[in-house]
Amino acid sequence: RPAAHAAGQSARDETLAVDPRFLPLALSILRGDAQQAEANAQELLGSGTTPLDVVNKGVIPALEEVGKRYDSGAFFLPQLISSAETAQRVCELAMELVERSGGIASKGRVLLATVEGDLHDLGKNVVGTVLKSHGFTVVDLGKDVPSARILEEAEKGAFDFVGLSALMTSTMKRMAETTTEIVRRLPGVFVIVGGASVSEDFARTIGAHGYAPDAVSSVRLVESLMASRKNQ
Ligand code: B12
Structure with missing residues (x-):
């Protein structure tokens, strides 16, 4: 060299x-x-x-x-x-x-998935490991996950959050559809979204409860959403 x-x-x-x-x-x-x-x-x-x-x-x-x-x-x-x-x-x-060492009390339950059609999972994996290390229980469904599967798991798993990742403009539509369904069917669950193609504006447009541009801010995001629920 x-x-x-x-x-x-x-x-x-x-x-x-x-x-x-x-x-x-x-x-x-x-x-x-x-x-x-x-x-x-x-x-x-x-x-x-x-x-x-x-x-x-x-x-x-x-x-x-x-x-x-x-x-x-x-x-x-x-x-x-x-x-x-x-x-x-x-x-x-x-x-x-x-x-x-016996674990720590979970601060909340997060279901993660990269939406159908999208094989990008590095960023989602980072978000999952950082959330875990901050005390959240994380179940990761992987990449290219159909909306129906995400809904099914979200329904039976008593999650506080569903986190969706999409990296391509072509899969943002899937993210929108999945978000709409979760918000409609599971009113107690926060939907948070992220990934290179997603923005705060887009998150708001599709009715998600939150957006984070990176793993560090996703910890802040879930913590503040949990706090907002406790204050209600
Ligand atoms: C790595 C990569 C790949 C790898 C993926 C490996 C893997 N296991 O993930 C491979 C080589 C497989 C790949 C394939 C393809 N890719 Co690609 N890929 C990328 C690349 C270079 C980096 C993505 C990445 O991992 N970044 C690093 C991670 C750490 O960052 P991140 O994903 O953004 O995640 C952070 C945040 O976004 C956020 N975040 C992410 N998810 C979530 C979720 C939640 C809930 C929250 C809160 C936050 C959050 O936190 C993360 C950590 O800080 C991007 C370019 C780019 N700049 O994004 C293109 C890119 C996404 N790919 C692209 C394309 C087109 C493709 C292919 C179609 C290429 C092809 N012609 O074959 C295929 C598609 C396959 C498919 N169906 O999905 C385009 C998409 C264009 C578009 N706008 O639609 C991009 C933007 C490149 C480009 N400029 O053209 N790709």
């Missing part, structure tokens, strides 16, 4: 706005090095760092940086995919620890 490239990259890495204790983990996620990221996470967890801190201070800043680098053209698709998968692995590891 040319020295100039290595130097440029590491100079850039050092400017990452991450608590120094979490820097090795964040850098492993940026590099998509799952093995190293797991080792870094194990070390942090082993020395008493809470799983939530591992996610908030290590995983989330790294993912934000991945997003920036992808948008600016510094990262390409394979890097985006391996970083997202590495982040997911670290979140799973953190969750295993939470579960082994």
